[in-house]
Amino acid sequence: MPDTTLTPPAHTVPVAFTRAQVDWLPWLEPMAPEEMTERHRLALVDAVRIKSPYFRLLARDPDALEARTRADKDIFYNTNAGLPRAERELAATAVSRLNGCVYCASVHARFSATYSKREADVDRLLAEGVGTDLGESWNAVVAASVALTETPLALGPEHVARLRADGLDDLAIADVIQSAAFFNWANRLMLSLGEPALP
Amino acid sequence: MTVDVIDRLVGITPGSPLDGIRAQRPEARTHAQKSYEALFTPADAGGVTSAERFALAFYVVGLHGEAETAAFYGEGLPPGGLREAVESAVAQTRTHGPYGAFPAGPLSREDKAGPAYAVDAATTSALGPRLAAAFAHAHMLVYHPRDAGPDTLAAMLAAGWTTTDVVTLSQIVSFLSFQIRVVAGFRVLRRAS
Numbered sequence: 001m002p003d004t005t006l007t008p009p010a011h012t013v014p015v016a017f018t019r020a021q022v023d024w025l026p027w028l029e030p031m032a033p034e035e036m037t038e039r040h041r042l043a044l045v046d047a048v049r050i051k052s053p054y055f056r057l058l059a060r061d062p063d064a065l066e067a068r069t070r071a072d073k074d075i076f077y078n079t080n081a082g083l084p085r086a087e088r089e090l091a092a093t094a095v096s097r098l099n100g101c102v103y104c105a106s107v108h109a110r111f112s113a114t115y116s117k118r119e120a121d122v123d124r125l126l127a128e129g130v131g132t133d134l135g136e137s138w139n140a141v142v143a144a145s146v147a148l149t150e151t152p153l154a155l156g157p158e159h160v161a162r163l164r165a166d167g168l169d170d171l172a173i174a175d176v177i178q179s180a181a182f183f184n185w186a187n188r189l190m191l192s193l194g195e196p197a198l199p
Numbered sequence: 200m201t202v203d204v205i206d207r208l209v210g211i212t213p214g215s216p217l218d219g220i221r222a223q224r225p226e227a228r229t230h231a232q233k234s235y236e237a238l239f240t241p242a243d244a245g246g247v248t249s250a251e252r253f254a255l256a257f258y259v260v261g262l263h264g265e266a267e268t269a270a271f272y273g274e275g276l277p278p279g280g281l282r283e284a285v286e287s288a289v290a291q292t293r294t295h296g297p298y299g300a301f302p303a304g305p306l307s308r309e310d311k312a313g314p315a316y317a318v319d320a321a322t323t324s325a326l327g328p329r330l331a332a333a334f335a336h337a338h339m340l341v342y343h344p345r346d347a348g349p350d351t352l353a354a355m356l357a358a359g360w361t362t363t364d365v366v367t368l369s370q371i372v373s374f375l376s377f378q379i380r381v382v383a384g385f386r387v388l389r390r391a392s
Contacts, residue, residue, distance in 0.1 A: 003362040005349040015304025027349040028362045060363040061245075063237035064370040067230040074226035081223065099297050100345030129309065151296040151341060152264040153383045160391040170388060174220045177384030178227060185377035188340045192347040192369050 011197035017126035022106040026194040030056035045069045075178045083175035086116035094145040095183035103196040145180035209385040246364040261289035284325035296342030332358035340372045
């Protein structure tokens with residue numbers, strides 16, 4: 001018997017981007033906790049993620065999940081110099097807004113608002129999209145993230161020059177690049193393996 | 200010694216400014232490489248062969264138009280007609296992203312039309328049903344990920360992939376979307392230094 005897709009239970013589909021909590025429902029069968037070996041559990045990195053259907057689905061390829069998760073954590077949580085956390089989350093939110101990942105955007109808009117205290121600006125990015133005016137320093141981060149998200153890639157020296165003009169050093173610019181690049185990974189997993197739902 | 204793929208493709212040499220920058224995000228560097236190894240040189244390939252992994256990569260990188268990264272993944276292809284079939288699929292399906300539709304509502308005004316995956320019968324036949332289904336999924340993920348739905352996944356399962364295989368294939372496309380961008384972004388940064 002071939003495997004089959006899942007039909008999510010009746011739910012309300014979010015029709016706008018939001019900073020509120022959003023759920024995620026899988027289209028493919030996650031691993032059941034009782035069938036997960038020690039290797040699968042270690043691949044979750046954070047044991048609490050066993051509650052998440054998303055991570056239990058990705059745990060089917062444990063080596064890929066573990067490496068993904070450890071790269072993610074360093075790109076966003078290693079705040080030893082470089083770009084402040086708020087702007088890394090801004091890059092993640094802008095990429096998710098452009099690609100259309102309502103779930104990813106909700107999580108990282110919350111983080112960006114928490115670390116920046118700029119709730120109104122984050123909400124405007126969600127409501128109006130990546131072309132909205134957030135002031136030059138945030139506009140430069142959004143513009144670089146957008147250019148790196150387009151296919152074919154549109155990032156050029158002018159984006160680097162603009163970030164430098166705003167005072168970013170090369171480590172901070174590398175953080176913009178890795179944050180935006182990482183969400184081009186995360187968005188595609190979230191968008192292709194399941195769908196967002198309002199709780 | 201294994202070569203760090205991102206360093207190789209960007210042209211980062213030991214002691215260079217970008218080498219120093221990458222060293223300040225050591226886990227990101229290590230695990231970007233481990234992601235590559237998990238997806239392209241896995242200890243247990245499971246249900247996705249090495250040729251299938253590199254063919255999918257060659258397609259995805261080709262859609263991005265990144266010639267040097269494509270050449271790297273092309274080295275992993277087996278001899279034979281597969282390369283030509285993948286190149287043909289790239290030539291027939293290259294476009295610009297992201298596009299796609301949102302659920303009906305206030306975001307509908309941002310809906311952006313774009314082509315669906317379509318290749319000629321000869322290419323589909325040369326790829327075989329498994330890769331043909333995987334390429335249709337990859338095309339959506341690369342260019343219009345917000346159009347993704349369970350139908351594409353069902354088509355992959357019907358083509359013989361298991362749920363676990365589909366997770367691996369989705370990771371390959373999604374990871375490459377990251378790696379291609381890190382390489383291209385670091386190249387721009389290196390040239391601007």
